[in-house]
Amino acid sequence: MDIMGELLASQSKKIITLNRGQQAEGTIVSITEKEITLDLGSKSEGVLQRREVETQELKLGDQLKVFISQTENESGQVVVSTTPQMRSSTSDRGGRGGRGIYWNKFIQAQSQKIKLKGTVLEVNKGGLIVEVDGARGFLPNSQVGFELLSKASKGLQDLVGQTLSITVIEIDQNDNRLIFSQRGQVSDEVKGKLKEFKTGDKAKGKIVAVLPFGLVVDINGSEGLVFISDVSWEKVEDLSTLYKVEDEVEVVVTGLDEELGRLSLSIKQLAEDPFTKLSEKFPADEVVKGEITGISEDGVSVKLDGAEGFLPSSKMDSDSKYEAGKSMSFLVDGVDTRKRRVTLAPFVTSTAGLI
Structure with missing residues (x-):
């Protein structure tokens, strides 16, 4: 056995049993361009797709809360996700593999780009848990649009229970995964306001909402989002300890997303990277x-x-x-x-x- 094998084998730990759908916390032991490997305390390590946490700054040793999607894949690893498995409040709906989900409804909505109405159930660092006709899916923060940001100005608590217009962008029946987006629902008026800005512009704005995944900033009637990873060069755990609604902040425009109707903003880009x-x-x-x-x-x-x-x-x-x-x-x-x-x-x- 080589030195690395001996090293890993020597690390004794209490083995736990994981079940599909269970929430678990793991320690990051490896980060590649496509995957993140987690020590879950089980006999096998967990593997997470990097794209699920693309807006978060993570490093080895960080703790991450995930949901078990598959207890063992073909490589013997535990497949995990930052989003819970899709589930329904009713049963006898989808037949085989559906777990009570109207899969055909969502497949048709995806293929025909039909807009659906969903209700926000929960907000976390990764995005929002949204319910559509009893089925729960996930709206990643990278797919959050102007509609949500405008409603976020009422505060995080008021955001839960809000009705949103969304589209389906990903379906995985085997893992009960349903991913939503708010792209392509922006009015010409909102797009017109966005064109007043360009990448690199510096501006002052007012914080209208402090969310787990970022700050919603109003700049002369246009909404922008500062992801938590763009707030500081150092890792920030809880934005509410640093900012509050009505705070004025200086930001730099790092991008314009017309499909989502929002500005991409950064605070940390205004300062030199201390590294x-x-x-x-x-x-x-x-x-x-x-x-x-x-x-x-x-x-x-x-x-x-x-x-x-x-x-x-x-x-x-x-x-x-x-x-x-x-x-x-x-x-x-x-x-x-x-x-x-x-x-x-x-x-x-x-x-x-x-x-």
């Missing part, structure tokens, strides 16, 4: 000390002084013992500005085997 200067503290071959915060098949995550470090599995020292919580010395191998972390190499204190 740019911070990275100057970590020149190549510098010896640094850090605490191990996580271990995955890809390598070891390390907390450095003011930055995140990462030791790839391909560079791990076979004579060193890596454990979460352990402080160790490393060599700076380089700085990854895209991933905003310091790439590390082992700090070998002995010349044995090198000469």
Whole structure:
């Protein structure tokens, strides 16, 4: 067994049993362009499609709440989602695989682009849980349009129970998944107001709603959204601790979405990324000390002084013992500005085997 295999095998944990539809919390152990791997405390790791959390800034070691979509796929992994399985308040509706859902109704709505009326049941960091004719689906925050933002000005509590016009963009009968969108429902008047802005414009606006996934900002009658990941260069857990309705904020326009009728805004883009200067503290071959915060098949995550470090599995020292919580010395191998972390190499204190 190689060093990585021994390392992962040595991590003892209490095995739990997971059931389809169950909500669970996992620790991120691997992040790729397409998938995020989670330690769920079960015999198998969970795998989440990266696109489900595309608006969130996540890193190794972060905790993430998910729902179990499939207890085991063909690779032996647990398939998870940030959205709960679609379910219905009635039964005897869909027949095989339907779990009480009028699947044909939604399939027809998707193919013919029919607008449906839904009711907001819940709002979370990923978006909204919406009910249509007793069936629950998900409206991701990336698909939230002007209609919702205008209603959000009444406050988060008033948002629950609101009726929205939505379309179906994704159906998965096997996993009971139903994804909605508000695209393509914007009036010419709203589109006209959006054209008054261009990418790069700086403006001052007033916060009209603080949602789990972002800030709704009114700029001279046009609604814009600052995703939680665009508020600060540092990770923000709870926007309500930093902002409140009626606060004035300065923003920069990062995009115009005519199909959703909203401005894409950023607060953090107004300031220089602190990592740019911070990275100057970590020149190549510098010896640094850090605490191990996580271990995955890809390598070891390390907390450095003011930055995140990462030791790839391909560079791990076979004579060193890596454990979460352990402080160790490393060599700076380089700085990854895209991933905003310091790439590390082992700090070998002995010349044995090198000469």
